[in-house]
Amino acid sequence: MYTSFSRELPYEATTSLAKIGEFELLVILAIVRAGDEPYANRVRRDLQDNADRRVTRGALYRTLSRLRDKGYVDWQMQPSEVPERGGHPMRRLKVTKAGLAAARASRAVLLDFFEGLGPLADRG
Amino acid sequence: MTVTPPQRAEQLLQRTLGPGGETCAILGDLAEDFAEVVERSGPRAAQRFYWWEAVLLSLSLKGQRALDGLVSSRDGETLETMMKSAFNLPAIVQDTRYALRGLRMEFRLYLFSMLIIGLGIGATTAVYSVMSPLMLRPLPFDEPGRLAWVANDGEGGLSAVTSRTSNLMDFRALNQSFEGLTGYMAFFEQGSYTLVGHGEPEKLVGVGVAQNFLDVLRVTPLVGRNFVDEEGVWGGRPAVILSHGFWQRRFASRRNIVGTAITLDSTSYEVVGVLPPSFDFAEIFQPSSRVDFLRPFPISEETDRRGNTLSMIGRLKPEATVASAQADLDRIIAGLQQDDPDRWGLGANVVGLQRQVSGPYRSAMWLLAAAAGAVMLIVCVNLSNLLLSKGPKRAKEMAVRSALGAPRHRLLRQLLIESLLLSLGGGVIGLGLAILITRAVAAADAISIPLLRTVSVDGSALVFSVAAALVTGLVIGIVPALQASTGNVAAAFGGSTRGASASRASNRLREALVVAEIALACVLLVLGGLLLKSFQQLLDVELGFQPRELVTWKINSARDFETLTELTAHSDQLIQNVLALPGVEAAGLTDDIPFGTNRSWTIRQPGMEGEEREMVGVFPHIIDSRYLQTMHIPLVAGRHFTVEDDESRDRVVIFNESAAGVLYPGEDPLGRQVEMFSGLATIVGVVADVRHLSLESEAGAEMYLPYSQAWNFSSLELVVRSSLPVDVLAPSVGAAIQRADPTIPITHYQSLTQVVDQSTSPRRFTLFLLSAFAATALLLAALGIYGVLSYSVTERTREIGIRMALGESAGSVLWRVISKTLVLASLGVVLGAVASFAVSRSVGSLLYGVEPTDPATFTLMAVVLLLVACLAGYFPALRASRTETVIALQAM
DSSP states (O other), X not given: OOOGGGGGSOHHHHHHHHSOOHHHHHHHHHHHXXXXXXXXXXXXXXXXXXXXXXXXXXXXXXXXXXXXXXXXXXXXXXXXXXXXXXXXXXXXXXXXXXXXXXXXXXXXXXXXXXXXXXXXXXXX | OOOOOXXXXXXXXXXXXXXXXXXXXXXXXXXXXXXXXXXXXXXXXXXXXXXXXXXXXXXXXXXXXXXXXXXOOOTTOOHHHHHHHHTOHXXXXXXHHHHHHHHHHTHHHHHHHHHHHHHHHHHHHHHHHHHIIIIISOOSSSSXXXXXXXXOSOOSSHHHHOBOHHHHHHHHHHOSSEEXXXXXXXXGGGOOEEEESSSSOEEEOEEEEOTXXXXXXXXXXXXXXXXXXXXXXXXXXXXXXXXXHHHHHHHTTOGGGTTSEEEETTXXXXXXXXXXXXXXXXXXXXXXXXXXXXXXXXXXXXXXXTOSOEEEEEEEOTTOOHHHHHHHHHHHHHXXXXXXXXXXXXXXXXXXXXXXXXXXXXXXXXXXXXXXXXXXXXXXXXXXXXXXXXXXXXXXXXXXXXXXXXXXXXXXHHHHHHHHHHHHHHHHHHHHHHHHHHHHHHHOTTOOOTTGGGOOXXXXXXXXXXXXHHHHHHHXXXXXXXXXXXXXXXXXXXXXXXXXXXXXXXXXXXXXXXXXXXXXXXXXXXXXXHHHHHHHHHHTSOOSSOOTTEEEEEEOOSSOXXXXXXXXXXXXXXXXXXXXXXXXXXXXXXSOOXXXXXXXXXXXXXXXXXXXXXXXXXXXXXXXXXXXXXXXXXXXXXOOOOTTOSXXXXXXXXXXXXXXXXXXXXXXXXXXXXXXXXXXXXXXXXXXXXXXXXXXXXXXXXXXXXXXXXXXXXXXXXXXXXXXXXXXXXXXXXXXXXXXXXXXXXXXXXEHHHHHHHHTHHHHHHHHHHHHHHHHHHHHHHHHHHHHHHHHHHXXXXXXXXHHHTTOOHHHHHHHHHHHHHXXXXXXXXXXXXXXXXXXXXXXXXXXXXXXXXXXXXXXXXXXXXXXXXXXXXXXXXXXXXXXXXXXXXXX
């Protein structure tokens, strides 16, 4: 499953470089940001409104499944009282420890790479 | 009221996403958003939103899963990233150039493929174009979806499905579902008018319509105005609105004709308007006939006495549906019947107008669409096969590119662009073919299918063919592309040294495709065979009369006759003139020739009371004393009419055998009396049954009345029997008619064989197209077999060479290849027969006199397929058997 070179790098760096895409990172962060209401619809709205992205439902659901396969995100089914849901349960999303670590590593890599670029990084 | 998401869409999602909690959660998320859209944009928009999301979601989740299975995509390579890199423009241009180079190198092969694709796309586009005005495009009215057809609820001929004008009056007054109700006089073809003045007298066909007819349809005259009140009442001012075609033809589109008067028969009518070209009455309501003008048909007490005359059309209120209108009318009818238990002819059957117009042709159209689809499928299979056979060669090329670093999606794209180019080229050819076919169809006068004259390859057909080409390109390209783009270097090059067993799996696949092709061709052949057989059965039907050598003229005098005696004397003179002509064997008069419209009178045995007062509906024909002999309708008992049966004598009537059987079962009807609205009549003869309504329907109860005793006809047809060719006969008969009465137009005549042909024309049309499809399918299947075998022979040249070196005879090699053909073909035939068995039941309504499972047809088609398959396999087999051992071994 893993490419051969990933074994030679420290765990966190590998995961951030090879295993987490930009969109995946955004999804992880949006789940964390959602606070008390970590649900798919909320995450999607957050991404649409604040990350300036058109997020199709399919893309989000697929990314969630993929993140769970990677062990970065998990969820629990919980019954919902919201009448509009027509009795359907909700997925209460949760970012796992590994997920948080991957996000942090990703951030570190990004900061590292922006470091020292000075005005180049700040200009639009 | 709470609005819930569309259930079907939910089911779709449940099915595609599978069971489980996640699916439920997704449904919940969607439901939440759905509620929001309801709040914001209303329930309709929300329904659309939900469907859109559901379809998109199913495709995207399902599509990814399928892709994962097929491509074993790299980590993190999602549908999106693949799409993104797939639509990288400069790379696409590069790939296209590369593909074009490839096409040029194997030009003949690709031209051949394009022709095959063209055949498929041409067939489907043509069928789409024919279907489109009838079933897909809305009728040429404003908001056509709200137009409904209100028929009476009887069964049988036109009399049973038309209504009295009193029905229209009451429905108008009491209904709550229609914005407007109108109607036209359905028996308009029986009457005709002679235009005099303005040059040669000409026979015209006019339809009586209710005054609000154009208003309900929302048709505005191109020139002039609609009818006004003074024209729409009984005895009102005579007025006509001309059809666009007639106006162009006869009056050279002169606008100032409106406001002037034309003389029809001996009455002067004011031309008040001209219909727009978009509304051709006959095209929609009476295909294959012709309508020259509309005139008002009063909805009044007087017209009500004529019985069932009207075909009703209504415009539904925006909130009403066909079902609610039906319920509404049912309620009204129940009330009316209660108020007046003796009232007859009440009934209503509401259907959408579009459905009514296309109704009789729907199943045939769907059959053709399915057949065209099957041809297209065969085309795809064939092409897929062809591309697959190039697989091993391509695999090497792809392996090189893959080794040099091309990602798989890039290879895939390259191969797909090739097949897309191929199919677009085929699309261009197909479009040309479709244009040719539709031109031929639209110009065919002899086919009576509504709106056929408007058939053309239009914008939507263009879109359709391009879409068909693109889909074809993807379908034919995807399997070979996936196979070739594996980029497996070792396999591709390892294969080249050994050659032989390189692609056993790929051979299997190609053989399976050929079997599928043969199965599809088999289905088409069986269906075509069944239709052909029913058509033959239909042509062999015993009509009861002899249509050959009969020609008819509509005798429409502009003269007014005071008495019936005057009229019969006039017609007798005319017939004497015609009979005196050399070559004329017989001539007679009738008020309706076979396969025209019908009507129904009720009769009963006189003197019966109470329970036994049973009324019987009988189809009356008004004839002269020579008609039955002219038609060769055999007299079974009694006598024919004579010239003495006139107004001064007792009324007489001749029954057909069915009528005699209904009214006097098991008794001798001769000399008995029947009571009809015009009084008592004595049965003087019984004649054999005749198919009067259509070839398909058996004769019902019918009777013949002498025209010298019953003035209940609106026009007469002269029927002449002569062995002379029609174009020799026509001028002399025309001259004889005009010698008797110069006001009778003589330009319109037709042979009865023509009439019979026209009544079978929709069938002939379906049969013709389906046979063409079946033949194409057969040809393609043969090509498919040929391709696969000839490829496998080439591939195994070395093996065959060795076998022959070791002593296998040429005959044995030949036989081995042919037996392989037979195995493939038999498998296809068996599968095809099973499929045909299932499918043919659904075309039962199109068949006549043939069981959908007719064993003879099935067997014949299987034999044809096997023979063709053998022929297709023979050439590769021959080549194999002539393999030169030395050359084969040199190739090692």
